[in-house]
Amino acid sequence: MVGGLLIAYAGVVAVATVAAWWGVHSREIAQARNASRQRSDAIAAALKGEIAERLKSDDRGAARALLADLAASQQLTTARVTLGDGTVVLDARDAAAVASKLPAKWPSSVASSASSLASREVVEVAGKGPIVIEIDAGEPTEAMSDLETFTLAGGGLCVAIVIGLGIAARRRTRSLAEVGDALAAIAAGEQDLKAVRVREALAGSGAAWNALVDELSTLRLRKRLEEASERRTSASVVATATSEDVVARLADSLWIGLVGLEPDMRVRYCNGAAGIFLGSTRDKLVGKPAAECFSDAAAKNELGKLADARSRARLIFETTVGEGEGATVLRVSARPLNGGGAMLVLEDVTQQRIADRSRNAFVEQATHELRTPLTNIRLCMEELLDAPESDVAKRAQHLNVVNQEVRRLERIVGDMLSISEIEAGTLQLTPADVRLAPVFEEIQADFTQQAKAKNLRLTFALPPKLPTMVGDRDKLTLAITNVLGNAIKYTPEGGDVTVSVRADDKELIVQIADTGIGMSPDDASKVFERFYRAKDPRVSKITGTGLGLALARDVVKLHGGDIGVESIKDKGSTFTIRVPLSAPLRHAA
Amino acid sequence: MEIRTQQHGAVKAVVPQGAICQGDAAAFENEVAQALSANMGRCVVDLSATPFVDSQGLESLLNLTERLADAGRLLKLCGVCETVREILDVTDLSDQFEVYEDVGAAVRSFL
Numbered sequence: 001m002v003g004g005l006l007i008a009y010a011g012v013v014a015v016a017t018v019a020a021w022w023g024v025h026s027r028e029i030a031q032a033r034n035a036s037r038q039r040s041d042a043i044a045a046a047l048k049g050e051i052a053e054r055l056k057s058d059d060r061g062a063a064r065a066l067l068a069d070l071a072a073s074q075q076l077t078t079a080r081v082t083l084g085d086g087t088v089v090l091d092a093r094d095a096a097a098v099a100s101k102l103p104a105k106w107p108s109s110v111a112s113s114a115s116s117l118a119s120r121e122v123v124e125v126a127g128k129g130p131i132v133i134e135i136d137a138g139e140p141t142e143a144m145s146d147l148e149t150f151t152l153a154g155g156g157l158c159v160a161i162v163i164g165l166g167i168a169a170r171r172r173t174r175s176l177a178e179v180g181d182a183l184a185a186i187a188a189g190e191q192d193l194k195a196v197r198v199r200e201a202l203a204g205s206g207a208a209w210n211a212l213v214d215e216l217s218t219l220r221l222r223k224r225l226e227e228a229s230e231r232r233t234s235a236s237v238v239a240t241a242t243s244e245d246v247v248a249r250l251a252d253s254l255w256i257g258l259v260g261l262e263p264d265m266r267v268r269y270c271n272g273a274a275g276i277f278l279g280s281t282r283d284k285l286v287g288k289p290a291a292e293c294f295s296d297a298a299a300k301n302e303l304g305k306l307a308d309a310r311s312r313a314r315l316i317f318e319t320t321v322g323e324g325e326g327a328t329v330l331r332v333s334a335r336p337l338n339g340g341g342a343m344l345v346l347e348d349v350t351q352q353r354i355a356d357r358s359r360n361a362f363v364e365q366a367t368h369e370l371r372t373p374l375t376n377i378r379l380c381m382e383e384l385l386d387a388p389e390s391d392v393a394k395r396a397q398h399l400n401v402v403n404q405e406v407r408r409l410e411r412i413v414g415d416m417l418s419i420s421e422i423e424a425g426t427l428q429l430t431p432a433d434v435r436l437a438p439v440f441e442e443i444q445a446d447f448t449q450q451a452k453a454k455n456l457r458l459t460f461a462l463p464p465k466l467p468t469m470v471g472d473r474d475k476l477t478l479a480i481t482n483v484l485g486n487a488i489k490y491t492p493e494g495g496d497v498t499v500s501v502r503a504d505d506k507e508l509i510v511q512i513a514d515t516g517i518g519m520s521p522d523d524a525s526k527v528f529e530r531f532y533r534a535k536d537p538r539v540s541k542i543t544g545t546g547l548g549l550a551l552a553r554d555v556v557k558l559h560g561g562d563i564g565v566e567s568i569k570d571k572g573s574t575f576t577i578r579v580p581l582s583a584p585l586r587h588a589a
Numbered sequence: 590m591e592i593r594t595q596q597h598g599a600v601k602a603v604v605p606q607g608a609i610c611q612g613d614a615a616a617f618e619n620e621v622a623q624a625l626s627a628n629m630g631r632c633v634v635d636l637s638a639t640p641f642v643d644s645q646g647l648e649s650l651l652n653l654t655e656r657l658a659d660a661g662r663l664l665k666l667c668g669v670c671e672t673v674r675e676i677l678d679v680t681d682l683s684d685q686f687e688v689y690e691d692v693g694a695a696v697r698s699f700l
Contacts, residue, residue, distance in 0.1 A: 224648075
């Protein structure tokens with residue numbers, strides 16, 4: 001505020017100073033101009049006789065020399081002689097403008113000139129005609145230069161001050177205008193205090209207004225908290241309400257949609273949940289035909305059956321409302337009422353249906369995974385029963401296959417059990433101090449032979465010293481061996497598998513890189529899903545449950561860590577496991 | 590403040606990335622209100638990346654839970670840090686919300 005006044009005073013003083021200086025100086029300029037004009041007139045008058053005399057005797061050279069000397073000595077800006085029609089006969093400053101040859105017959109009269117500055121003196125050259133001598137001593141340049149400089153500087157200063165004042169005034173008026181708008185909005189019933197805040201950057205009043213709004217917001221919140229507290233502590237509202245209110249309150253406390261229908265199948269009543277499920281509000285739904293509340297033709301058809309007054313049967317059907325991610329599966333139970341009309345009970349079963357689909361897919365895939373080893377066992381057993389006892393080699397071969405398949409079954413069942421435990425929240429991690437060095441030594445020993453059998457180069461890049469961490473040793477080992485087992489399984493003969501381990505103060509990082517078949521980006525994004533197997537035909541030839549990586553991910557997450565993969569098809573994959581060394585273990589969610 | 594969303598089956602989780610304070614409270618409330626409306630109430634607010642909630646943020650949360658109250662449901666919160674939990678306790682607002690340990694538990698509550 002004070003700053004604005006100071007700027008205003010400074011502006012007024014500056015403008016007044018510039019105006020006074022400009023007035024004084026412009027008078028000086030007018031005087032200088034007048035003196036210059038008088039000097040031009042005197043020179044022209046003194047010159048006319050001499051020039052006329054020389055031109056009369058056709059001595060243009062002498063006349064030009066006289067004019068040039070005078071122009072140089074008197075610093076004239078214009079010094080020339082013209083004929084009556086404007087033809088330049090002599091010019092001390094611009095020789096190029098001079099006619100090269102004088103006409104044989106000179107004009108007898110002189111045309112008027114609009115020049116305001118040059119002195120014009122008309123003189124008759126005997127026997128030839130009139131000439132005009134134009135002399136101009138020029139503008140008072142020094143004074144003019146001072147004036148221009150001062151005018152520019154002063155004008156610039158004035159403009160700057162005016163702009164500054166304008167901006168300050170505009171900011172202030174805009175701030176006040178916004179506050180005024182906010183007040184008008186409040187007067188009009190605006191309840192949302194966020195909508196009546198103004199821009200604080202405008203001026204001090206904006207920030208002050210916003211502080212008031214915040215204060216009001218806090219007061220309102222406090223009031224709401226007190227009301228909520230009162231509601232909880234006050235005597236039962238049910239005891240003091242009418243029976244109709246009680247029913248309405250009870251119905252509104254349900255996350256189940258209740259819709260009462262008139263005998264003509266129009267909505268008479270609906271609770272809050274029904275309003276949400278049917279994508280509308282109670283006010284709009286009441287009076288609406290029930291069939292119009294659903295877009296599904298099957299649902300309309302089912303509701304049509306209710307209109308038959310003789311029907312007493314309860315109808316149950318499911319219908320989908322909404323689209324995309326918001327699509328909702330509603331389970332509708334419809335029951336006719338005594339005396340006409342009906343009641344609809346709506347339940348949101350969307351998440352249940354998704355869970356059902358997921359469960360069915362799980363069972364289907366689990367069955368498929370279990371069937372393969374069971375079939376192999378059955379076939380081998382049949383072969384064993386048919387084979388003569390003397391064929392020891394064949395019996396041994398079949399028993400070996402049975403043994404392998406039983407182990408495979410055991411692994412699948414174990415994985416499924418672990419995953420179901422994680423999903424059910426019953427998986428118990430047994431946290432303890434885990435010395436990491438022996439863990440990786442055991443893993444290396446377990447897989448070295450397996451890699452050698454497949455002619456793979458398995459490399460363990462372990463630091464000289466590994467820390468001790470808090471975790472479930474068996475589950476962590478399971479997670480790492482599942483990922484490493486996958487890398488060996490999907491790397492063709494002659495390839496490389498490298499296990500790099502490093503640890504800092506906070507986390508353990510295990511990278512398992514292979515030169516295997518790799519994955520497409522789509523496969524890589526789904527590889528940690530249960531039972532997911534890449535669409536690559538090379539994958540389908542290799543046995544696998546599709547549970548190993550899902551289990552590894554779940555175990556790592558339970559340890560507060562994360563697992564990721566980077567893969568290039570036909571080049572290989574790198575899985576990275578990060579586990580905090582001392583993060584509190586989470587229980588299976 | 591960035592506000593992320595994640596779809597868990599039929600449930601949408603809104604995950605604000607930072608404190609819910611003055612300037613961000615309106616955007617947060619708007620985002621959750623849209624998710625509630627589009628998913629017919631199947632929405633959870635995951636506060637695992639929210640270290641603090643001021644009075645404006647509390648008011649936004651109250652507005653949202655009151656919006657659901659008429660339909661017999663409370664706003665579901667999960668991943669609530671100690672500070673926010675204390676704020677809810679001190680303001681006596683804890684019982685205005687359903688609070689779950691993490692997003693998985695909150696999503697399962699719709700079953």
